[in-house]
Amino acid sequence: MTCTTVGVDIAKNVFQVHYIDEETGEIVNKPIRRAKFMEHFVNRAPCLIGMEACSGAHHWARQLTKMGHQVKLMPAAFVKAFNIRNKNDAADARAIWLAVQQPSKPIAVKTEVQQAMLALHRTREQLVKFRTMQINSLRGLLTEYGEVMGRGRAALDKAIPDVLARVAERLPATLIDTLREQWTGLAKLDQQIGAIERRMRMGVKEDRAVRAISDIPGVGMLTATAAVSMIGDAKVFRSGREFAAWAGLGPKQTGSGGKTNLHGISKRGDTYLRTLLIHGARSGLTHSKEPSQWLEQISKRRPPNVVIVALANKMARTIWAVLAHDRPYQRGYMSLKPAPTVALGKESTFR
Incomplete structure (x- = not known):
């Protein structure tokens, strides 16, 4: 049994595949367990497999490409236009099957090294967001007691020792200790962010x-x-x-x-x-x-x-x-297309 185009809706444990059997003309739309997914494609003739570029898609794309299949990853927004009415695994697989046959620009399948670098970026971004949330939370809590501090990390570090000393005279010690722990915890976040950035710099040296x-x-x-x-x-x-x-x-x-x-x-x-x-x-x-x-x-x-x-x-x-x-950056480089050459006959004139 061979197939030319397959739509795959990937999930955590159960995947849904949609294709048309070329021999019988039967429309196949069935679920496959995660453990049996690669076994389903290992003995098939090379075909075009479409998937949404979501969690785990690049991993499966690399595995299927090794088997000789062509994998096309598409944005979820592009696939959504082909999902009519109900939203379920079978309908999603059919929408992917329809979308992969349309002319569109696929998403390049990333290597594991590229995904590792993006994982560092996501982790750093999450830590930076949490640090900002922590700073704003401290400013908001202390504003409830009449202590207004300037925006930003530098203003917080400069003002919060005196602020905590003033409010300690009229607030419970349990709250003061908690606020001080939250403030000192910012330094730990700085260390984690700095460690991730150092690992990124190591990757810069290795990547041309x-x-x-x-x-x-x-x-x-x-x-x-x-x-x-x-x-x-x-x-x-x-x-x-x-x-x-x-x-x-x-x-x-x-x-x-x-x-x-x-x-x-x-x-x-x-x-x-x-x-x-x-x-x-x-x-x-x-x-x-x-x-x-x-x-x-x-x-x-x-x-x-x-x-x-x-x-x-x-x-x-x-x-x-x-x-x-694949060329180095050159300041002031001008990319100019060569002027087309025109063959001039005997009767050609310039005006």
Whole structure:
């Protein structure tokens, strides 16, 4: 029994597959236990397998690719358009089967090393969020007793010793001890975040692609490692413009009747990568000692935030160019297409 296209809805324990048997024409939509999933495809002829790019999808894509199958990972938002009416495993598998046959840009299957770097990024991001929550919680609790502190970690560290000393005279010791423990716990979070960043720097030394894009102004260690890991294979994108649009840095379009209106950035794609690019552009714009002529001209015509997003878009295009063409970053490099040669006959004239 052979099949050409298979839709797979992956889950924790039970997977759902949908395909059409070419020999009998029967529509097959059945569940498969996780332990039997690889056994189901090991003896099949190579076929196209579609899956949503969700948890565990890259692992299964790597395993199926080793067997000779072609795996296409798709965003869940793209698959959702093909899910009609009920939302269950059978309907999801059928929607994936329909979606994988449509022309679309697949998500590159990531290696285990790339996923490991992204896991470090997610862990660090979670710790940073928890640290911010802890700081805001301390400020909010002490505001209940009339003690208002400035925003930010530096203002908190500077003011909280005196604040705790003042409120200790009228509040229970149990609360004061708890607040002091929460404050000292911020230092432990700093140590954990610092340890993760040191491990990321070790990865920078070993990855040539990360080192190459780290030379781009505004691209630091976090942006470089996240970009290389999320892109996977840069040649999946046809151009830097397409990669920038994939990151959500392109304009959103609306229109009808042949008229197209451009609005703000679409904010599609991964929010984390887009945030790093915009923060890097803001830092590069602020600390640039020798801004380019393009940056000086656009700064005269546009507001600061618009300039920052435009610079982030340009950084994304530059990242793609360095990775796709496997060349080092060169400041002031101009990519120009050669002018077409025109054969001139005897009757050709110049005017």
